[in-house]
Amino acid sequence: MTAAAPLLQVRDLEVRFRAGGIDLPGLNVPGFGARYVNAVNRVSLSVAPGETIGIVGESGCGKSTLGRAILGLVETQGGEVRFAGDPVAPRDRTSIARLRARAAMIFQDPYASLNPKLDIGEAIAEVLRVHGKAAPDAIAARVAELLRLVGLSPELARRKPHQLSGGQCQRVGIARALAIEPSLIIADECVAALDVSIQAQILNLLMELQRRMSLSLVFISHDLGVVRHLCRRVAVMYLGRIVEIGLTEDVFAAPRHPYTRALLAAVPDIDPDRALAPAQLRGEPPSPLDLPAGCPFHPRCPHAQEICARGVVPELRRTGDIRVACHFDLPPMTQQGEDP
Amino acid sequence: MSLLAVRDLAIAAGRHLLVEDIDLDLSEGEVLGLVGESGSGKTITCRALMRLLPEGQLRITRGSVALNGRDLVPLSEAAMRKVRGVEVGMIFQNPNSHLDPVMRIGDQIAESVRYHEGASRADARKRAIDLLRQVGIPDPAGRISAFPHEFSGGMRQRAMIAVALACRPRLLIADEPTTALDVTVQAQVLRLLLDLRDRLGLAIILVTHNLGVVAQTCDSLAVMYAGRVMERGPKRDLLRAPAHPYTEALLKCQPGSAAPAAQLPAIPGQPPLAGVFPEGCRFHPRCPRAAGICRERPALLPAGGKRLAACHFAAPPRAA
Amino acid sequence: MSAEALSRGNWLGRGFATLGLGHANLNLVLGGAIILGWALIAVFAPWIAPYDPIAHNLPEKLLGPGLSHPLGTDNFGRDILSRVIYGARIDLQMGILGVLFPFLIGTTLGAVAGYAGGWVDILLMRILDVVLAFPFLVLMLAIIAILQPGLTSFYIALALVGWVSYARLVRAQVLVLKTSDFVLAARSLGFGRLRILFRHILPNCIAGSIVFSMSDVVLVVLAGSSISYLGLGVQPPTAEWGVMIAEGQNFITTAWWITTFPGLAIVLMAFGFSLLADGLAERFGLRQP
Numbered sequence: 001m002t003a004a005a006p007l008l009q010v011r012d013l014e015v016r017f018r019a020g021g022i023d024l025p026g027l028n029v030p031g032f033g034a035r036y037v038n039a040v041n042r043v044s045l046s047v048a049p050g051e052t053i054g055i056v057g058e059s060g061c062g063k064s065t066l067g068r069a070i071l072g073l074v075e076t077q078g079g080e081v082r083f084a085g086d087p088v089a090p091r092d093r094t095s096i097a098r099l100r101a102r103a104a105m106i107f108q109d110p111y112a113s114l115n116p117k118l119d120i121g122e123a124i125a126e127v128l129r130v131h132g133k134a135a136p137d138a139i140a141a142r143v144a145e146l147l148r149l150v151g152l153s154p155e156l157a158r159r160k161p162h163q164l165s166g167g168q169c170q171r172v173g174i175a176r177a178l179a180i181e182p183s184l185i186i187a188d189e190c191v192a193a194l195d196v197s198i199q200a201q202i203l204n205l206l207m208e209l210q211r212r213m214s215l216s217l218v219f220i221s222h223d224l225g226v227v228r229h230l231c232r233r234v235a236v237m238y239l240g241r242i243v244e245i246g247l248t249e250d251v252f253a254a255p256r257h258p259y260t261r262a263l264l265a266a267v268p269d270i271d272p273d274r275a276l277a278p279a280q281l282r283g284e285p286p287s288p289l290d291l292p293a294g295c296p297f298h299p300r301c302p303h304a305q306e307i308c309a310r311g312v313v314p315e316l317r318r319t320g321d322i323r324v325a326c327h328f329d330l331p332p333m334t335q336q337g338e339d340p
Numbered sequence: 341m342s343l344l345a346v347r348d349l350a351i352a353a354g355r356h357l358l359v360e361d362i363d364l365d366l367s368e369g370e371v372l373g374l375v376g377e378s379g380s381g382k383t384i385t386c387r388a389l390m391r392l393l394p395e396g397q398l399r400i401t402r403g404s405v406a407l408n409g410r411d412l413v414p415l416s417e418a419a420m421r422k423v424r425g426v427e428v429g430m431i432f433q434n435p436n437s438h439l440d441p442v443m444r445i446g447d448q449i450a451e452s453v454r455y456h457e458g459a460s461r462a463d464a465r466k467r468a469i470d471l472l473r474q475v476g477i478p479d480p481a482g483r484i485s486a487f488p489h490e491f492s493g494g495m496r497q498r499a500m501i502a503v504a505l506a507c508r509p510r511l512l513i514a515d516e517p518t519t520a521l522d523v524t525v526q527a528q529v530l531r532l533l534l535d536l537r538d539r540l541g542l543a544i545i546l547v548t549h550n551l552g553v554v555a556q557t558c559d560s561l562a563v564m565y566a567g568r569v570m571e572r573g574p575k576r577d578l579l580r581a582p583a584h585p586y587t588e589a590l591l592k593c594q595p596g597s598a599a600p601a602a603q604l605p606a607i608p609g610q611p612p613l614a615g616v617f618p619e620g621c622r623f624h625p626r627c628p629r630a631a632g633i634c635r636e637r638p639a640l641l642p643a644g645g646k647r648l649a650a651c652h653f654a655a656p657p658r659a660a
Numbered sequence: 661m662s663a664e665a666l667s668r669g670n671w672l673g674r675g676f677a678t679l680g681l682g683h684a685n686l687n688l689v690l691g692g693a694i695i696l697g698w699a700l701i702a703v704f705a706p707w708i709a710p711y712d713p714i715a716h717n718l719p720e721k722l723l724g725p726g727l728s729h730p731l732g733t734d735n736f737g738r739d740i741l742s743r744v745i746y747g748a749r750i751d752l753q754m755g756i757l758g759v760l761f762p763f764l765i766g767t768t769l770g771a772v773a774g775y776a777g778g779w780v781d782i783l784l785m786r787i788l789d790v791v792l793a794f795p796f797l798v799l800m801l802a803i804i805a806i807l808q809p810g811l812t813s814f815y816i817a818l819a820l821v822g823w824v825s826y827a828r829l830v831r832a833q834v835l836v837l838k839t840s841d842f843v844l845a846a847r848s849l850g851f852g853r854l855r856i857l858f859r860h861i862l863p864n865c866i867a868g869s870i871v872f873s874m875s876d877v878v879l880v881v882l883a884g885s886s887i888s889y890l891g892l893g894v895q896p897p898t899a900e901w902g903v904m905i906a907e908g909q910n911f912i913t914t915a916w917w918i919t920t921f922p923g924l925a926i927v928l929m930a931f932g933f934s935l936l937a938d939g940l941a942e943r944f945g946l947r948q949p
Contacts, residue, residue: 058522071848100850112841117863126859127849165610166378173845180849195377196549200593200606207601222523225552229595229604248600266527268552270594272579276556279528284492 005085006046007216008070008103008184013079015040015062015069019289037288039065041240042079044316049183050214054231054248056224056263060288062240063220067186070218071105072096083184101131104177108189110169114161120172121147121157127179146175150205167198174205178213185210186218191226203230224267228252236260239288239296241313246322254332256324258301295327303330342367343543344389344511349403351381351388356615359385359567362403363640363648364545368510369537371544373558373575375551375590379614381567382547386513389545390430391420407511426456429504433516435496439488445472445499446484452506471502474539476532494525498532505536512536515547530557551594555579563587566612566622569640571654573647583643583654586623621651629653688939694932702748711739713746713899722915732917734908740917743899744925750900751881751929754814758880759873761819766826767862767869773827774834775857781831788824796821800883801892809892814884825876826869833865867944874937878930885926901926 016036039062047053055063068074070081072090081088083103088095107113114123124143128134134142144154150171161169170190177185187206191199207230210217221227227234228248235245236257244257255261262280281300286292292299298308307327308314316323342365349362359381366372376382387393389405391412405412407427412420424430432438440448449471450464459467465484472480475498488496497517504512514533518526534557536542548554554561555575562572563586571584582588591597592605609626612618618625624634633652643649701708711717711729717737725732731740773784791799803817804810837843838861846856885902887893894900896907901922908918 058524068844073844073847097850100848105845105848107841107845109841113845115842115846115860115864118860126851130849130851130855167610176845176849195611196551196590197377197593197607197611200595200604201608203595204603204606207603223595224523225594225596229598229600232601262524266524268527268530268550268556270551270555270579270591270596272555272576274556276530276534277527279524279531281524281528284494284522284525 005048006082007049007051007084008047008218009080009082010046010066010070011044011080011082012042013040013044013066013069013081014038014042014077015065015074016077035289038240038291039288040069040076043237043240043242044079045235045242045245047184047216047218049216050210051233052210052217052219052231054227054234055218055220055237056222056227056234057237058222058263058285060239060285061237062288063222063237064188066237067105067188067218067220070186071100071103073105101180102182103184103186104180104182106170106173106177106185106187106190108192110166110173110193111161113173114169116161119158119160120164123172124157124176124179127176131180133179133181142179146179147172149178149209150175151201165198166194167201170194170198170202171205174202174209178209182215184216184218186220188220189222190219192221192223199226206230224252224264236263239285239291241296241325242316243297243325244322245316245324250321254322256319256322256330257297257326258303258330259297261330262300262302295325303328343370343408344545345404345406346389347404347406349385349388349405350401351384351393351398352401353398353615357401357567358398358614359388360402361568361640361650363569364562364572366511366543366545368543369541370560371534371537371546371558373554373561374545374547374564375549375554375561376564377549377611379566379611380564381614382564383515385564386430386515386545386547389513390424390428391415392424392430422456425452425504425509426507427509428511428513429507429509430513431497431500431504431515431517433519435488435493435500435520439496439500439503441488444485444487445491445502448499448503449484449506452503456507467506468502471505472499474505474536475499475502476528477502493521494528497521497525497529501529501532501536505540505542508540510541511543511545513545513547516549517546518553519548519550526553533557551579551591552596563590566617567614568622568650569648570623570651571643571647571649572640573643573645577645577647583647583649584623584651585627585629585653589626589628685939685942687935688943691932691935691937691939694928695936698748698752698929698932701745702752705745705749709739709742709745711742713738713742714897722911724915725917731921732915734904734915734918735911740904740921743904744901744921746899747901747904747922747925748929750811750894750898751884751902751926754811754884755877755881755929755933757815758818758822758884759877761815762822762876763826763869763873765819766823767830767866769823770827770830771834771857771862774831775838775853775861784827785831788827791821791824797883797886800887801890804887804892809895811894814887814893818880818883822876822880825872829869829872830862830865833868834861837861837864867940871937871941871944874933874940877933881926881929881933 016038019035019037043066055066057063065074069076072088076090083099088099121143124146125139128139128142143157147154147157152168152171191202194202203226209215219227219231231248233246234248234251235242236259238259244251244255244260251260252264255264265277265280280302283300286299294310294312295308295314298304301308314325314327316325319329344366346362346364350360351358362385374382384393384398388400393399400413412423446465446468449468453459453464453467468484469480472483477483477495477498491499518529521529530553533544537544546558558575560573561575561578563570565586570586571578571582578587579591582591589607593607595604598604607626612622620635621638624630638650638652640648640650643654719737720733721735721737723729723733729739731744733739769784773781799821800817803820804813807813807816843856843860846860884893888900888902889906894903896903904922905919911918
């Protein structure tokens with residue numbers, strides 16, 4: 001772990017959503033009580049100033065919810081978020097406001113995350129006004145500066161989102177996030193909707209901005225290639241839990257958790273001489289409404305033993321430089337996943 | 341003779357040509373990857389092969405689509421109905437919007453068998469069970485009476501493949517079939533497509549923007565940009581030693597191909613909007629090698645080996 | 661946009677720019693022309709009306725349409741044309757004010773209910789159910805009867821009854837937009853709730869209400885006329901189209917022009933607002949042309 005005091009500390013964070021049923025205290029009739037999805041289940045992680053951490057996992061693993069919970073955008077049911085040492089209390093508006101004045105988010109859908117009625121200059125200007133980041137007569141100049149910073153012509157300020165391309169809109173989203181002069185950016189699948197050539201532009205921009213402004217970046221993505229390129233550390237999530245976390249190079253070189261291994265093996269490589277890997281995992285993630293007992297991964301795990309199906313959920317434990325939530329120390333991988 | 345031969349295909353919306361000069365060849369058991377960014381015309385090309393362009397908006401203005409030697413372009417709508425589903429099947433990115441939500445999976449498969457082959461109810465049901473088994477759905481006899489919403493995402497994609505294969509077409513057009521799927525499920529579906537190819541001798545056109553998927557599944561490749569084929573040929577040649585600067589740039593800007601945390605060699609600028617393409621080579625405004633000659637349109641010409649490239653600088657190819 | 665306008669956040673101006681006639685839109689142009697025509701008639705009534713609309717002139721009573729009185733006279737000898745012209749003042753005002761108050765109240769309450777959720781939403785929606793449980797006109801009549809007949813009471817009653825449609829319309833839209841990405845983005849940027857609601861959500865869901873309000877004007881004018889006809893709205897001898905029809909009903913067989921022309925006026929104004937509603941719907945992209 002890094003020596004510097006962490007900028008962001010998340011401890012045992014829990015997010016539950018109600019999925020139908022009636023929410024009455026004491027009501028315990030089967031089929032009537034509220035049913036909950038444990039979207040984020042006792043997740044802990046910390047981010048040092050200037051550090052990039054990737055959160056990877058498949059859809060429904062809770063990675064986006066985790067990002068939103070950090071910014072207080074969804075209600076949390078347990079655990080704690082500390083930003084720059086200060087606790088962020090979900091019910092305390094001032095602590096949330098303090099957090100959002102220094103932490104910003106970039107979203108997946110570049111069009112949908114901009115107000116269609118506002119032109120993009122106004123979308124950025126509004127942030128400056130609300131946070132008092134520029135004097136009223138300096139706002140237009142600052143908007144132009146931010147647009148140039150993300151590689152857009154200031155002349156685009158009068159355009160509406162629908163008059164821009166996806167890549168341009170995503171740049172606007174980044175400019176708007178930078179307008180608050182954040183020390184932390186949470187990027188939620190921010191290149192998933194973009195074409196490869198545009199994706200590379202946005203990744204370059206993020207890396208460059210991060211270096212210049214020593215931003216901390218929480219990069220949420222399902223794309224392991226992108227995370228590997230961008231992030232110093234990586235956390236792998238499965239069904240609401242972190243199953244493996246460590247330095248990106250360690251995790252990618254020698255993944256310990258069977259899920260991480262399967263995930264890495266399943267990524268199609270652009271090497272034409274490597275044949276399509278035999279599918280390592282059968283089936284699909286179970287419904288988060290109906291989690292299996294024991295290790296949530298055991299029904300799909302090729303190494304599952306009796307202990308995995310019994311009641312104990314494996315906790316994250318340190319093996320080598322990686323922390324992994326598995327009962328076993330699996331032998332190093334034999335055929336694939338090894339980096340040539 | 342190749343199974344499918346597309347020659348000089350052009351598609352227009354009003355007076356704007358969206359796609360032109362499309363030449364493709366596909367033989368039995370071959371998987372052709374059609375690669376391109378959004379707006380490159382790969383999806384409307386596939387629709388055109390099935391003659392499924394939205395009526396009144398897009399039309400084929402030129403060229404031929406020969407399936408088993410018969411040109412589909414001049415065929416009547418009635419004759420096309422005997423081609424769709426029977427000779428060519430099609431699957432899509434989003435099974436949710438392409439499976440009928442209120443019809444049982446088995447009925448959706450059987451419908452096409454009964455319609456095209458006049459099969460009896462019992463025979464069609466037998467075929468449906470068989471197809472579900474072939475696409476790897478466990479307990480097929482039990483699952484034919486399930487509705488699409490009772491299936492998971494990967495299972496729905498498998499069911500859609502079963503529907504497309506109901507009348508045993510020789511060619512399957514798969515339009516971004518794994519884009520909406522998680523990577524572990526994507527691996528399963530790609531594996532299934534290759535198995536079907538091996539077992540049934542199916543030819544597949546796989547439309548995708550993911551070069552990794554292409555590298556692992558396709559035999560040959562066609563790279564599209566701004567409505568034209570930039571380069572096509574055997575997969576290994578294109579990925580190992582691309583002849584066209586666009587293919588090369590596309591490969592280089594993949595995050596996996598650069599050192600971690602290094603700046604990616606991104607392609608500058610934006611792809612042009614459909615229908616308002618630059619003069620000459622359509623890639624020249626973003627091309628690092630662009631020169632004066634690029635204002636003239638390059639033809640798709642042999643560029644070493646079995647590959648064709650539409651670039652003035654493409655031939656002769658550099659060594660791998 | 662100038663730097664000044666940019667920093668002021670000139671979104672109202674942009675709103676009107678959206679209303680502007682970018683493309684020719686026949687419904688919008690025709691409807692607008694009709695309503696503008698009525699507005700001009702209302703404003704310049706004293707100059708264009710040939711006679712005093714109220715003064716009795718018994719020697720000329722019950723004259724049919726002719727040269728001196730183009731639309732004829734009523735049983736007190738008042739010129740129908742002049743009364744229709746003056747009536748435009750009252751009826752246009754009724755249409756506009758009678759929609760404005762419900763629009764403002766309903767939009768605000770609906771937006772707050774949808775965005776706040778919880779008990780605020782439950783409370784407002786139950787009140788709405790109660791209002792909806794009574795037939796519109798019956799409730800209006802009851803309220804006016806309690807207050808005392810007159811135009812002011814009419815507006816108060818309309819505000820109390822008419823807001824429900826707007827509240828429901830806006831609430832449904834707010835519920836959808838509340839979970840949209842750009843609202844989430846606005847929250848993530850630390851914007852306050854009022855700013856998000858009134859600046860980001862409302863401008864994106866107001867179009868439907870504006871279109872509805874245009875067709876609502878038609879209903880309000882008709883309701884106002886009905887209530888005046890029943891003697892609870894505008895009081896005689898004021899020239900109002902509903903009142904005129906009420907007064908003329910005894911002569912319907914002998915002097916058809918007393919009721920017919922104010923009736924046509926109502927129809928023409930309603931037609932104008934209907935066209936305007938269709939045009940705006942097209943304009944806002946709520947409906948395909």
